[in-house]
């Protein structure tokens with residue numbers, strides 16, 4: 001019995017060694033993988049696009065939060081791409097009177113993704129309120145710089161916006177400068193978990209994930 005036990009412990013050592021080597025190889029690969037994943041999510045943050053269903057008659061054009069013109073009103077149940085939050089369905093309300101007021105509100109019925117409401121008085125005084133999930137301090141800053149438009153005609157709706165500040169973050173990311181400090185908001189995180197956490201807790205969780 002004792003001999004057999006010794007034999008087992010002896011034979012485990014090469015296996016442990018093999019495991020260590022096997023773990024080290026993917027770990028070195030992972031850092032490259034994570035780097036690429038960060039550049040990928042920085043890139044996806046540059047765009048939001050949604051459609052095709054809505055109800056009403058509405059159009060809005062914006063060149064950042066400081067130049068917004070909106071006319072009409074609509075409800076939308078849009079599916080689309082919202083940066084690192086990925087593909088989601090959102091319920092939204094758009095309404096406005098040109099050069100008087102513009103309201104843009106979204107909510108996500110099932111999962112997170114920093115849903116918000118923005119209100120613009122005149123063409124250039126915009127305030128934003130986020131629900132429980134927030135995009136992070138610098139994400140809130142970059143949210144002011146969406147450029148694009150949305151339109152709803154009877155039952156069809158389309159939205160496309162580009163964010164030059166997120167694009168700058170994407171470019172600087174290649175040189176190791178995380179301009180918007182969002183690299184640690186990791187790709188593929190648990191949305192249900194994120195919904196329950198405050199931003200700081202969430203960031204800590206992201207750092208632990210990164211250190212693994």
Ligand SMILES: [Ca+2]
Pocket residue numbers: 042169170173178179180181182183
């Ligand atoms: Ca970044």
